[in-house]
Amino acid sequence: MRLLTGRVTENAAVNAQVFRMGVRMDEPFEFSPGQFVNIRVSEYDVPLLRRPISISRRIDETTIEFLVKVEGIGTRQMGQWSQGTRVDLIGPLGRGFDIEGFDKKAPLLILGGGIGTAPLKGLAQELADRGYERVYVLNGFKEDPYGKEDFKCFEYRVIDESKEPVYVTDYLLSHWGGIAFQGVFACGPMAMLRRVKEIFREGEIPVQISLEEKMACGVGACLGCAVKIKCGNFQHRYQKVCVDGPVFDASEVIFE
Amino acid sequence: MRLLTGRVTENAAVNAQVFRMGVRMDEPFEFSPGQFVNIRVSEYDVPLLRRPISISRRIDETTIEFLVKVEGIGTRQMGQWSQGTRVDLIGPLGRGFDIEGFDKKAPLLILGGGIGTAPLKGLAQELADRGYERVYVLNGFKEDPYGKEDFKCFEYRVIDESKEPVYVTDYLLSHWGGIAFQGVFACGPMAMLRRVKEIFREGEIPVQISLEEKMACGVGACLGCAVKIKCGNFQHRYQKVCVDGPVFDASEVIFE
Amino acid sequence: MNPLKTDLNGLKLKNPVTVASGTFGFGREYSEFFDLSTLGGISVKGLTLKERLGNPAPRIVETRSGMINSVGLQNPGVENFIREEIPFLRQFDTRIIVNINGDEPEDYARMAQILQRADIDSIEVNISCPNVKSGGMLFGTDPEIAYQLVRRVVENTRHHVMVKLTPNVTDIKVIARAVEEAGARAVSLVNTFNAMAIDIHTQKPVLFRKTGGLSGPAIKPIALRLVYEVYEAVSIPILGMGGITNAEDAIEFILAGASAVALGTYIFVDPMAPVKTLEGIEAYLKEKDVRSLSEIIGKAHE
Amino acid sequence: MNPLKTDLNGLKLKNPVTVASGTFGFGREYSEFFDLSTLGGISVKGLTLKERLGNPAPRIVETRSGMINSVGLQNPGVENFIREEIPFLRQFDTRIIVNINGDEPEDYARMAQILQRADIDSIEVNISCPNVKSGGMLFGTDPEIAYQLVRRVVENTRHHVMVKLTPNVTDIKVIARAVEEAGARAVSLVNTFNAMAIDIHTQKPVLFRKTGGLSGPAIKPIALRLVYEVYEAVSIPILGMGGITNAEDAIEFILAGASAVALGTYIFVDPMAPVKTLEGIEAYLKEKDVRSLSEIIGKAHE
């Protein structure tokens, strides 16, 4: 993790709320899928704190892409950045998805919900590059789905809930229930992640979920981004989403 | 005074610290020389308070010009406004220069110091338009003087203190001391205004000085912009720079 | 039924949006921007028995998301106010809240007497002004003095009495309870926080009076916590303020326990803010299908 | 001679820029951004006798120019700290300031004993944490308790003892004098302000623990005033903090009376802020032709 600068290469609307932003870093930038950066929004400090945004995918050696949904004052300003705007970020941050040790020919599942699909793009790309042959992707959106063309995978299904009122987790059970996934990667709303954990609870297969929590430092110093993690049978402790995550083993996370 | 909007028509550097900004208001805009507006700098409220800026002159029925010196966070941002930027301002505010009742053929003096020359441009223009024939203008700058071409007057003298270390008030005494001015208008640093008051103290002629004080509301509600004014022989009271000024009769102002 | 109407224990407001003392003059200036009848109430610039000149300049300095003022209660005195300002304010369909201040506890009682015959809706007893040499905030930090002072005001008036509390205390609940016991019908909070700024070039405090009162968005989180605490401590209603900029802020105060709110500093930034805040609250109630404001007052405590 | 060196009554710092407890972990994270030997001192995350889990999330919420935290003293306990963190920190040429916290006054004395043998430079007695159920801030609001607590710590250690004061009091001078009398060698101030935010959609407080501590640029004007007041009340030196973002802010605190300063929240915004602040102070001293920092400490009082 380092304090780095770059410049916006393009900023394009994906739908009414989401934009795709390319940033060329001033030096080569290494990361693994699922990692994020902490972006300074304004030199005038409104908002004060940096905003954590996942790295969606690599464009070239120095250029990375973000997919951002406008939620409030920080993301709104980022959406207005024109080409050439200077970007000040700390990254890469956190532990991304663990893609070691899987069988290249057995099925893997990627589940995304809304803007949670952002880090999954890079994940799918990486898995494809590494020669995984049977990557299934299932993405759900409340409306205006996007990203279809970006996923490199064996099978891709997108659900537009405004037209087809079904959750990805339900679709999964009813349509892909028979597939013997060897691993699951998920990112999306808490309710979805909780449900994913339940669905795969009894199985032996690893389920990796990417969590969000409010962050101040993004580097592990403030202890702001606590997530409750199992610790022995009846106890818990807190881990930091920013350095111990954002990707966690679903079986360890205590949802409340 | 009203809450009005307009758009930046141009923003050009005058020297390293000063810029000239044109703003076309969304509707015709009336004002008199010496009045000012209170400008909202950022929709994100950094800085929080509006910034008072004199109207330098009229460009056309709806377009006005400002001359702004970069001092801090507010003026720096204004200097970055590109053509088309939306401007939110309250104005016109305050009491400008009183130019009634002078003899069109007798000499009038305008004294400016640095950015204090801003409202004097419009004053000189107005006096010329009204047919005053003998308007003398004397402007002093620490360095990098500007504005020569903008003053419509009978006699114009500019002092660049970086080359000619003399204050306008000294120059006035040594060079124009013999002229029987019927009225004086001055705007500039406090030290200059105080000296102007001293110079003309014994005379009968009216000296109008434009003052600055920190402002919050700009409309007379907060009582923030107090200036000490004589009240009887031994007493004082406070007036508001924003509504009772910014132009005051020098003989009434108590400098401390 | 009007879902916006609210009641500060006898002071009935047609809506919960008021403007804070000292930030709205006597209403004249902002009447040029919008119809003052839009407001639930107007708290006028703090008055004293006799006219006051106020402090020398500089009186204000901006800080991050806030400002410090040391106006020092410049005002025409209560008698001039009654004569010159009430007739103007009465043109509008809104409540007149009269903010009173004194050097001695007895000054407050005197002012209450003088205001007896005046056509006003509430007396706001300011025991929290940090910008005067004597009195002011001092009274608001000692529960015993606060009790006696408010008691005397209540005894001397038929008007609704509200007490304005200072945030510069260890435990605001103690003061709130004291003034409730003394007969206050409502409390308003918060006043400004003692604060200062230093000019690093002159190496002196920026304000002539060295310190002043901090207001604006910066203080909102502390003000909100104080309203939340006071709501649990007393049973009289609260007029909440401190850094409110829009409907969202106002609703936070209402959920914390305020029956009405006041905008202050932010009016300087956007004169239309009180109007927009009112519209936003109205939209929120509609969206949440709330029939009456009272349903959500203090709801964050549930 | 080094114009930057400063002395907190026995705790000698090579320069006045330190980092505030809880905002810098145990130094490991930010050591990846700059050489920690740049700093005058490091105050570590608040410790307790035994390991603490801290509060459930959400623990932080941003406000205008500030943030509220309710971390709740998550820490590994003092023994683990001594074993695992001191060796790391000692690699750097900087002062180690150990922030201690307790549920009972006696906890502090116990921790002081445990720290006796530890290789540290100062103990910062935190009697001002608003984010724990018992103890913490309570001790910092009562001069008598504060006196007794600090006295016991001083009796139990050979180390330099500094006391961290809470701003949530009516009169901070009283507390400052009490801890000075009890033998504190210095005071550090301010800790965070009790504050809250409410989510208007859920209609509940945002933080799990409802309230937390406000820090960041928003509080600077109040913190500065408190430092200014304490400087006039005690003769022990002050470590000043609260919303410092750059050299200009730091110099304001020094002029108000701080012998050294700490950056906190702003490090999250700009990890290089402590380094830039130090450079800026250095440039200021040069520009003003000041030979030693001590010449300008408290200068705004003249």
Ligand SMILES: Cc1cc2nc3c(=O)[nH]c(=O)nc-3n(C[C@H](O)[C@H](O)[C@H](O)COP(=O)(O)OP(=O)(O)OC[C@H]3O[C@@H](n4cnc5c(N)ncnc54)[C@H](O)[C@@H]3O)c2cc1C
């Ligand atoms: C590890 C991580 C990766 C993320 N990746 C992406 C991404 O790739 N694309 C994307 O659009 N968003 C992503 N987010 C969420 C993004 O950080 C928030 O939407 C953003 O911080 C909101 O800032 P704002 O100023 O626009 O909204 P605000 O006005 O601050 O708040 C709007 C809403 O966002 C929530 N929020 C604010 N700050 C955070 C935060 N730090 N974390 C989570 N929620 C927050 C608030 O609670 C509120 O509900 C990620 C968050 C985390 C923690």
Ligand SMILES: Cc1cc2nc3c(=O)[nH]c(=O)nc-3n(C[C@H](O)[C@H](O)[C@H](O)COP(=O)(O)OP(=O)(O)OC[C@H]3O[C@@H](n4cnc5c(N)ncnc54)[C@H](O)[C@@H]3O)c2cc1C
């Ligand atoms: C009636 C009036 C007319 C003015 N006309 C002009 C003009 O035509 N052109 C121009 O360049 N400037 C003008 N000024 C001054 C201008 O308002 C300040 O320079 C500006 O507000 C500084 O804001 P900032 O955010 O850039 O600086 P800040 O960072 O706020 O401060 C920088 C410096 O400016 C001073 N300052 C801040 N606010 C004010 C204020 N409200 N009034 C005076 N000084 C202030 C500060 O004390 C500080 O020394 C005028 C001021 C007044 C009161």
Ligand SMILES: Cc1cc2nc3c(=O)[nH]c(=O)nc-3n(C[C@H](O)[C@H](O)[C@H](O)COP(=O)(O)O)c2cc1C
């Ligand atoms: C310039 C100014 C003058 C004020 N004068 C008074 C006053 O006379 N009486 C009073 O009770 N409060 C006074 N206040 C405090 C406000 O009424 C209000 O309590 C405080 O500013 C917090 O609200 P805000 O953050 O929305 O401004 C004043 C505030 C400001 C900014």
Ligand SMILES: Cc1cc2nc3c(=O)[nH]c(=O)nc-3n(C[C@H](O)[C@H](O)[C@H](O)COP(=O)(O)O)c2cc1C
């Ligand atoms: C996330 C966070 C955690 C903190 N933890 C502690 C702590 O453990 N002990 C302590 O004395 N102060 C703690 N503080 C308070 C800071 O040390 C400092 O006093 C306060 O934040 C004001 O400075 P700032 O505005 O520069 O952040 C914490 C502050 C923050 C923001």
Ligand code: FES
């Ligand atoms: S955001 Fe600071 S520890 Fe995770």
Ligand code: FES
């Ligand atoms: S700036 Fe508010 S009264 Fe002049």
